[in-house]
Amino acid sequence: MKIERLHHIAIICSDYEKSKQFYTEILGFRIDKEIYRSDRNSFKLDLSLNGQYLIELFSFPNPPKRTTRPESTGLRHISFGVRDIENEIEFLKSENIPTEKLRIDEFTGRRFTFFNDPDNLPIELYEL
Known part of the structure; x- marks a missing residue:
């Protein structure tokens, strides 16, 4: 295997509009594409920074809360x-x-x- 680079980070949020505002207006990410997937009752927002696609922001109905901060298995x-x-x-x-x-x-x-x-x-x- 030869990985070239990190492609993106996927984040699931609990409040789509609040997170969308945070990542775009506060952190300065640009919206590349926004899709509403009615079959999943879910938004998918592709965000880039300085021309590089970095974050996929998802909304899902009732996602579970993060277990601990930050010391849990998975993304720290x-x-x-x-x-x-x-x-x-x-x-x-x-x-x-x-x-x-x-x-x-x-x-x-x-x-x-x-x-x-x-x-x-x-x-x-x-x-x-």
Whole structure:
């Protein structure tokens, strides 16, 4: 097997409109395609960042809650690289989105922090 790159991350949300607003208006993702699948009572939203397709946002009726945060089997968190982490933290605060304390990666010396999407999915900001 020869994997070329990550294709996308699929996220199931509990409140489609709230998550759609969060990922597009707060995080700045662009909507590539939005589909309503009536047979599943479900939306599928394809989102890109800087021209790269990254997130597939799904809505389903009554999805189960995340078991624990973040230490459960499966996807632990998603991470986005940023140039100025302090500026991005201030932006999130201006949108009433709290972040964890700024930390230093003990292996790379880079700064990082976490915040949550509307369904408490942990999202990491990692300074490039």
